[in-house]
Amino acid sequence: MSETYETQAPPPPSDRSRYAAPRRSHAVRGTVVTLIKLIVACLVVGFLLALLGVNPVELWQSLWRAAVEGVRNVFDFGTDGIALVLGLIATGAVVVLPIWLVTRLLKMRGR
Numbered sequence: 001m002s003e004t005y006e007t008q009a010p011p012p013p014s015d016r017s018r019y020a021a022p023r024r025s026h027a028v029r030g031t032v033v034t035l036i037k038l039i040v041a042c043l044v045v046g047f048l049l050a051l052l053g054v055n056p057v058e059l060w061q062s063l064w065r066a067a068v069e070g071v072r073n074v075f076d077f078g079t080d081g082i083a084l085v086l087g088l089i090a091t092g093a094v095v096v097l098p099i100w101l102v103t104r105l106l107k108m109r110g111r
Contacts, residue, residue: 041102048098063092 049056070084 037103037106041099041106044102045095045099049095059095063088066091 049059066084066088070088073084
């Protein structure tokens with residue numbers, strides 16, 4: 001049984017333009033939109049942290065100290081260290097989850 005398969009010819013030159021790489025202006029527009037979204041997200045999170053009276057420098061310093069201490073405790077005390085790390089995760093969620101929520105809301109708004 002001999003079947004013949006037809007091969008599809010490439011599109012004519014006039015149709016090739018739709019297969020071309022996107023223009024640079026689309027990439028620039030996407031970058032600007034992304035920067036605006038990041039600025040808005042930073043503004044919202046900064047506002048929330050300001051309401052809580054959190055200083056960003058002190059926050060990073062205390063998170064770093066707590067992470068180092070948590071790792072040290074995991075090795076030194078076992079289960080006590082694990083409890084400390086879980087507490088740090090819960091504390092970090094206070095900052096991360098609002099950022100995640102704002103990101104998701106911005107993505108939903110763009111659809």
